[in-house]
Amino acid sequence: MPAAPHYDLAHALAALVAIAILLSGLALLAVKQVHEQVRVYAVQSAFAAGYTLLIGLNNGDAALIALAVWTAVIKVLLIPISIDRQITRQVSEHEVPLVVQVPMSLLIGVTLAGLAYYSASALPVHGALLPTPALGMPLSLVLIGFFFMITRQNVISQIVGLLTLENGVFVATVAIAPGLPFVIGFLLLLDLLPAVLFYGVFARLIAARAKGTSIEDMSVLRG
Amino acid sequence: MAIWLLIMLALPFAAAAATLALGDRRLSGRLSAGAGVGSFAVALVVVFGDHVARGRHALGNTFFLDGLSGVFLIAVAFVYAVVAVYSMGYLLPGIGHIQLRRWYWPLLDVFGLALLATPIVANLGVLWVAVELTTVVSALLVTAEGSDESLEAGWKYIVIGSSGLAAGLLGIVLIYAAGVPSLGDHYAPTYTTLTQAGAHLTPSLVRTGFAFVLVGFGTKVGLVPMHAWLPDAHSEGPSPVSAMLSGALLAGALYAVLRLGAVAQLAVGPTYVHVLLLVFGGLSLLLAAFFVLRQNNYKRLLAYSSIEHMGIVTLGIGIGGPIAAYGAFFHVIVHAAGKTLAFFGAGDVLSRYETRDADAVRGVIRVAPFTGAMVLLGALAITGVPPFGLFRSELLIVTGGFSQSKYALAGLLIVLVNVAFVGVYQLFHRMVISTAEPNARDRARLSRPEQPLMAAAMLASLAVVLVLGVWIPSPLNQLLHAAASVIGGRV
Numbered sequence: 001m002p003a004a005p006h007y008d009l010a011h012a013l014a015a016l017v018a019i020a021i022l023l024s025g026l027a028l029l030a031v032k033q034v035h036e037q038v039r040v041y042a043v044q045s046a047f048a049a050g051y052t053l054l055i056g057l058n059n060g061d062a063a064l065i066a067l068a069v070w071t072a073v074i075k076v077l078l079i080p081i082s083i084d085r086q087i088t089r090q091v092s093e094h095e096v097p098l099v100v101q102v103p104m105s106l107l108i109g110v111t112l113a114g115l116a117y118y119s120a121s122a123l124p125v126h127g128a129l130l131p132t133p134a135l136g137m138p139l140s141l142v143l144i145g146f147f148f149m150i151t152r153q154n155v156i157s158q159i160v161g162l163l164t165l166e167n168g169v170f171v172a173t174v175a176i177a178p179g180l181p182f183v184i185g186f187l188l189l190l191d192l193l194p195a196v197l198f199y200g201v202f203a204r205l206i207a208a209r210a211k212g213t214s215i216e217d218m219s220v221l222r223g
Numbered sequence: 224m225a226i227w228l229l230i231m232l233a234l235p236f237a238a239a240a241a242t243l244a245l246g247d248r249r250l251s252g253r254l255s256a257g258a259g260v261g262s263f264a265v266a267l268v269v270v271f272g273d274h275v276a277r278g279r280h281a282l283g284n285t286f287f288l289d290g291l292s293g294v295f296l297i298a299v300a301f302v303y304a305v306v307a308v309y310s311m312g313y314l315l316p317g318i319g320h321i322q323l324r325r326w327y328w329p330l331l332d333v334f335g336l337a338l339l340a341t342p343i344v345a346n347l348g349v350l351w352v353a354v355e356l357t358t359v360v361s362a363l364l365v366t367a368e369g370s371d372e373s374l375e376a377g378w379k380y381i382v383i384g385s386s387g388l389a390a391g392l393l394g395i396v397l398i399y400a401a402g403v404p405s406l407g408d409h410y411a412p413t414y415t416t417l418t419q420a421g422a423h424l425t426p427s428l429v430r431t432g433f434a435f436v437l438v439g440f441g442t443k444v445g446l447v448p449m450h451a452w453l454p455d456a457h458s459e460g461p462s463p464v465s466a467m468l469s470g471a472l473l474a475g476a477l478y479a480v481l482r483l484g485a486v487a488q489l490a491v492g493p494t495y496v497h498v499l500l501l502v503f504g505g506l507s508l509l510l511a512a513f514f515v516l517r518q519n520n521y522k523r524l525l526a527y528s529s530i531e532h533m534g535i536v537t538l539g540i541g542i543g544g545p546i547a548a549y550g551a552f553f554h555v556i557v558h559a560a561g562k563t564l565a566f567f568g569a570g571d572v573l574s575r576y577e578t579r580d581a582d583a584v585r586g587v588i589r590v591a592p593f594t595g596a597m598v599l600l601g602a603l604a605i606t607g608v609p610p611f612g613l614f615r616s617e618l619l620i621v622t623g624g625f626s627q628s629k630y631a632l633a634g635l636l637i638v639l640v641n642v643a644f645v646g647v648y649q650l651f652h653r654m655v656i657s658t659a660e661p662n663a664r665d666r667a668r669l670s671r672p673e674q675p676l677m678a679a680a681m682l683a684s685l686a687v688v689l690v691l692g693v694w695i696p697s698p699l700n701q702l703l704h705a706a707a708s709v710i711g712g713r714v
Contacts, residue, residue: 123427125400142393146386158382165389169396177399179409180348188352188392201363202378 010058014129017054018137021047021171022113025144028164029105032095034087037160038080041167044141045075048167052174055129064178067185071170074189079163079196086200087156099151112147113140125176134175141168155203159196166192224273224288225281231265232339234258235303239332247324252311255328256676259307262339266300271698276705280345284413287345290705291485294552295342295478297702298559301687302470303335305680309567310463312676318574319461322369330367334360334467341475345413347399347483351392354443354479357472358384365460365468376455383452387442391479394435398486401428414482421489430495433487436480437499443476445530446537447507454514457526458579462570465522469529469566470559477533477555481540485710496710497541504537505635512639515646520579522569524650525562528605531643532558532613535636539620540710542632547623548711549703550616556699557612557691558605564684565601571677572598572654575669581650585659590669595655597681602651604688606644612691 024044031037049072056064100108117136125135142165149161170188173180238258242251270293273279278289288296310331313319321327337356344350362381366373399412405423410416417424442449457465480500488496511531518524532554539551571594576584588595604611617640624633695703 123397123431124425125428126403142389149382149386155378162382162385162389165386169389169393172393173396177396177403179403179407180396180399180412188348199381202366202374202381205366205374206378 014054017047017051022137025141026109029109034156038083041160042076042080048171096152096154096157109144112143116140116143138168138172155206159199227265227269228286231262234262235332235336239329242328251328255332256307256311259304263300263304266296276702284345286343290702291709292342293702294706298474298556299338299471302559305683306463306467309677309680312674313463321367323367330360330364338471338475342478347395347412355388364464365456367461373459376459380452380456387439390435391439394432397428397432401425417486424490426491429487429490436483440476440479444473444533446503447510450530454523454526458523462566466563466566469562473533474555497543500537500541504534504541507534508639512643515643519581521581522579525565542624544623544627545707545711546626547620548707550619552703552706554616557616557688560684560687561604565605567681568598568601581654584654585657587655593673599655602647606647610692612688
């Protein structure tokens with residue numbers, strides 16, 4: 001018989017934050033405005049940082065606490081602000097044309113989350129502060145980010161999708177491998193900055209060419 | 224050894240910093256070419272002078288080199304060196320059409336730096352960071368000609384490549400989690416630590432983790448069906464960049480797959496790893512061989528040929544056993560040399576004819592005999608015609624297949640390699656040797672004199688792929704055996 005689960009404030013908070021992260025992933029599928037998508041990403045990153053902080057406090061791991069702060073600075077402030085600037089400066093149309101409409105997107109998002117939880121429950125991972133399927137939530141975020149990316153025909157949205165995907169992997173790292181050395185978490189975040197910078201260069205080039213960040217007409221190269 | 228490794232990495236780093244400050248000047252090219260050739264020389268000293276075949280740590284646990292690292296280090300260092308030299312000529316006025324001149328050299332040097340770091344870092348997390356770094360810099364290099372198509376290609380590449388690598392990182396995280404029960408919560412995920420834990424890693428996590436690694440890093444290797452970015456990036460990028468992508472970047476990503484595969488096979492047995500490699504390698508070879516047949520853009524054709532060759536290497540490792548693995552690692556080196564030669568030749572043709580359409584290119588051998596000869600030799604080299612190195616490596620893989628009683632696979636390999644041969648050779652044959660006579664005005668433009676640096680780079684690649692076809696020096700032989708023993712089983 002499995003041992004009775006042990007609940008305390010930290011566990012309850014972690015479960016709440018995990019739910020919030022998952023909901024923020026689904027919320028992304030519901031917003032059409034580019035600005036809103038970036039804000040949802042910032043909120044999602046704030047929850048990811050919060051989750052990291054909780055685990056850091058619970059484990060008494062100073063490195064994780066530092067990583068949480070570093071995450072907050074980069075993903076909640078720097079990246080959203082820099083993307084927001086890009087949008088204000090050059091995007092003419094702010095509403096993204098959807099390949100899949102919102103209700104259907106949400107339905108698919110929930111299905112993907114279910115799939116992620118189901119497959120993750122087969123793996124013997126023991127999440128810090130989370131019950132057995134600790135991998136389910138980050139995996140859902142990865143799948144939702146991926147789905148978001150391939151169904152939004154806009155450069156900025158695709159960046160947000162990629163960053164969501166990355167957030168999923170980041171949360172997975174914190175959840176199932178919190179001991180993965182601090183230096184790696186640090187490097188990963190450091191690596192995001194130039195990546196976003198380069199995405200920005202691309203967005204600018206594409207916008208300058210097509211007078212917008214839609215990539216609907218980017219279909220010359222095939223086969 | 225540590226000091227040599229640091230010098231090897233410091234050269235491109237210093238070149239990147241200097242060229243960033245210098246901007247678009249002749250000196251930038253010289254510095255980068257110097258860094259490229261210098262780091263290749265140092266790589267040779269490290270790999271053959273320090274007997275890395277036995278597996279060696281340097282600078283504490285920062286670097287780890289064994290036969291597997293050695294093979295890939297030699298390949299990427301060689302490509303970086305010849306590409307930097309070729310680029311010096313290619314960037315001269317009236318040859319390549321590089322718009323992003325200010326950024327070309329620093330980006331190329333950072334690209335080289337990340338590629339050189341990939342096979343030598345011990346920590347698998349740092350390995351991921353190095354591979355990710357190659358994506359962002361090379362995607363910008365792909366757009367260096369500034370055309371709409373190159374922008375589309377660069378964007379596609381960075382989006383697909385980054386999502387793939389996110390999956391690859393998840394794979395590394397899962398493999399890390401597999402080690403937690405035996406190694407504790409906090410450990411540095413180096414290759415040595417993980418191999419020592421070996422059989423104690425949680426098998427189900429390793430299985431899932433390696434699948435993520437293969438799909439994730441496999442995206443950057445160009446394995447089918449994650450290859451969608453590759454033909455575009457290779458055909459729209461400047462030719463020296465295409466050569467770097469094909470000869471070095473794909474190999475670097477493959478190194479990551481194999482390094483983690485070497486860990487995974489200790490926990491879940493070699494069969495699981497081999498079968499996955501066989502499936503993806505076979506699929507890539509199959510699809511690419513037939514796509515080669517229907518290409519009319521000669522750079523795109525070379526891109527599909529790269530998918531084909533990565534498929535061959537992956538299949539070779541997947542076959543299992545020392546002979547096929549030896550052949551596959553040898554293939555990594557000769558493919559790097561052969562494909563740079565082919566892309567260099569293609570770049571020279573492109574700079575003369577200003578079109579990627581093979582039908583618009585005729586009679587290269589008449590207007591530019593040297594270029595024509597190089598293009599044709601490059602085509603023969605990458606299709607595995609004797610006496611070129613790729614013939615030897617492919618023959619070894621086939622022999623390995625027979626020795627493992629995998630007759631169907633070996634047969635499939637023979638058939639598909641010949642299909643690709645028909646596709647590649649007939650297209651380049653039409654371009655180079657044909658009777659069409661260009662008019663006088665075109666002729667003047669087409670027959671500009673050979674650029675000596677570009678010619679030197681082509682000759683260097685040709686020399687390597689030709690010499691290795693007839694003679695494998697004994698230190699290289701030992702290195703290849705050592706590499707094969709890491710993942711293919713002992714001799």
